[in-house]
Amino acid sequence: DSGVTQTPKHLITATGQRVTLRCSPRSGDLSVYWYQQSLDQGLQFLIHYYNGEERAKGNILERFSAQQFPDLHSELNLSSLELGDSALYFCASSVAAGVGEQFFGPGTRLTVL
Amino acid sequence: EDKVVQSPLSLVVHEGDTVTLNCSYEVTNFRSLLWYKQEKKAPTFLFMLTSSGIEKKSGRLSSILDKKELFSILNITATQTGDSAVYLCAVEVGFGNEKLTFGTGTRLTIIP
Numbered sequence: 001d002s003g004v005t006q007t008p009k010h011l012i013t014a015t016g017q018r019v020t021l022r023c024s025p026r027s028g029d030l031s032v033y034w035y036q037q038s039l040d041q042g043l044q045f046l047i048h049y050y051n052g053e054e055r056a057k058g059n060i061l062e063r064f065s066a067q068q069f070p071d072l073h074s075e076l077n078l079s080s081l082e083l084g085d086s087a088l089y090f091c092a093s094s095v096a097a098g099v100g101e102q103f104f105g106p107g108t109r110l111t112v113l
Numbered sequence: 114e115d116k117v118v119q120s121p122l123s124l125v126v127h128e129g130d131t132v133t134l135n136c137s138y139e140v141t142n143f144r145s146l147l148w149y150k151q152e153k154k155a156p157t158f159l160f161m162l163t164s165s166g167i168e169k170k171s172g173r174l175s176s177i178l179d180k181k182e183l184f185s186i187l188n189i190t191a192t193q194t195g196d197s198a199v200y201l202c203a204v205e206v207g208f209g210n211e212k213l214t215f216g217t218g219t220r221l222t223i224i225p
Contacts, residue, residue, distance in 0.1 A: 002155065002157075031211075033212070033213070035215075042201075042216070042217040042218060043156070043201065043203075043215040044215075045212045045213055045214065045215075048210075048211060048212055055209075056207055056210035056211055056212040090155060090156075097211045098144060098205070098207070098211040100144065100145040100147055100161040100163075100205050101147065101158050101161055102158070102213065103158070104156050104157070105155060106155050107154060107155055
């Protein structure tokens with residue numbers, strides 16, 4: 001157990017809908033990262049927050065947004081969902097930015113029908 | 114665009130064999146290279162490498178980084194069935210805008 005929690009574990013929804021994925025980092029970690037893992041793409045970096053501020057963006061679609069709250073938990077919002085958004089979404093945390101080792105949560109499996 | 118390439122894509126060996134997994138990279142603002150093991154779910158951390166030529170070791174696993182030739186290898190000796198997993202290489206880049214770029218992984222299968 002890495003100490004990073006993600007909810008929900010599974011999510012099944014329809015195209016066009018909007019969902020919110022939640023992540024609680026390890027106690028004391030200030031950085032939160034979001035990744036998408038699909039079968040044909042591997043792990044893709046989406047976005048990095050550090051102590052409430054956006055730090056770096058990857059190939060995150062405009063339909064996707066994220067935020068990190070004062071208690072350091074983070075939410076990833078996915079809207080206007082498409083079939084291709086079906087994937088495993090991981091959150092990871094690290095004690096600070098740029099320290100390398102990240103601890104991954106168990107992931108949320110999103111299925112868009 | 115940052116690129117991390119792993120080879121081979123998959124590998125099947127017998128228990129007790131030694132394997133070498135490769136990772137090459139082309140990135141800007143290199144900070145570190147990391148190896149992760151992914152079994153059923155979340156990746157778990159193995160090693161972080163920042164300096165060339167210094168081997169990191171943990172039990173039967175070891176790894177080394179060559180910053181001149183831009184690659185790293187992960188060695189596993191005396192493999193066991195529990196080593197079966199996808200091994201991911203990632204490079205951390207950026208100063209002030211840190212992110213990890215992952216390779217697609219090497220799927221290692223150990224046959225008893």
